[in-house]
Amino acid sequence: MLTEKTVSGFLEELASNSPAPGGGSVAALSGALGSALTSMVCRLTIGKKKYAQVEAEITSTLNKSENLRRTFSSLIDRDTQAFNKVMEAFSLPKETEDQKGLRSAAIQMATKEAALVPLEVMKHVIDGLALAKIAAEKGNTNSVSDAGVSALMLHSAARSAALNVRINLSSITDTEFVGWRSEEVTSIERTSKNMTEEILQIVGSKITPP
């Protein structure tokens, strides 16, 4: 599992001349980093007298962001696995017409899966941003910049995943599949941008200039 490597080992493998792990796994990791920061802000809020009134909501936010962190973490590996399956399909024999047909169908199927994994990352980003917003609005003000970084890393996850959905869609021949997914990507990307700007507004208003 990629998450069992050290951070520097992961960076080393990322930088290596193997195409996987690549941008898709980084998108999922970015989501995990964002969720972890929302969890931190929640933990720095819970138990503080000043925030007693929001404790129940922050505790529920923490549970959700911790679940999300686990989901994103598993998507780091799932993206690399999906990419490797595409590579495997490409390496199928292509001597006879039958083989060519089977290979081409296997490539299409694997590429669809490789598009769906980053799309799943994108959907979880929207949930993550809703939690980051609660952290920014109601969490410990001393950590409000961390809620902002949480939103930025989640948004970067969405934009990075979008590139990975699109590069996969560009080689899928099922036009109906491509059409629906393209629209979904565009729509989630826009939502992510709007939510992130909203959170950064809240964060900015709480960082009082000296």
Place this chain on the structure above:
Amino acid sequence: MLTEKTVSGFLEELASNSPAPGGGSVAALSGALGSALTSMVCRLTIGKKKYAQVEAEITSTLNKSENLRRTFSSLIDRDTQAFNKVMEAFSLPKETEDQKGLRSAAIQMATKEAALVPLEVMKHVIDGLALAKIAAEKGNTNSVSDAGVSALMLHSAARSAALNVRINLSSITDTEFVGWRSEEVTSIERTSKNMTEEILQIVGSKITPP
């Protein structure tokens, strides 16, 4: 060192109820992830016949992005150390007037350093984006989405670091220091945004719709 933790261990520590590591270290990690992806695109380009003409430029880009990855990696720890120094200064005794004065001076000095570390992250982002642009323009087209994710992670590093500079500036009383640094942050953030959009344009133009 934080980079010697496993990825899941790092995420765990990030999500914990200790304020460090926090958003500042994540900003530096985001820069390291971006640089690693530029390195990967370079390595997937070098040695390929189709890209023989750009091999010298891509090799030099790779050397620079690998240096940058190391720099960002060391900034992950430096940010956490700078934050801890601020906490130490806050814990100095404050019983006598003398102690109060010393404590307050120590807090100011440590907070300046805590503002300068993310500012350094921001400056390196601009170098990283220049390399990501070369990777997007001239690198292996099959990995162009990775060059795009590289830019997105670098830009997220800049924006995240900017929040960390600003939250530190908000408690610094040296108005000259604050004025200069604020302008720098705003200017680097704008440059980072423009460079990132430019890179994403290049990437988008190479991801041909099906």
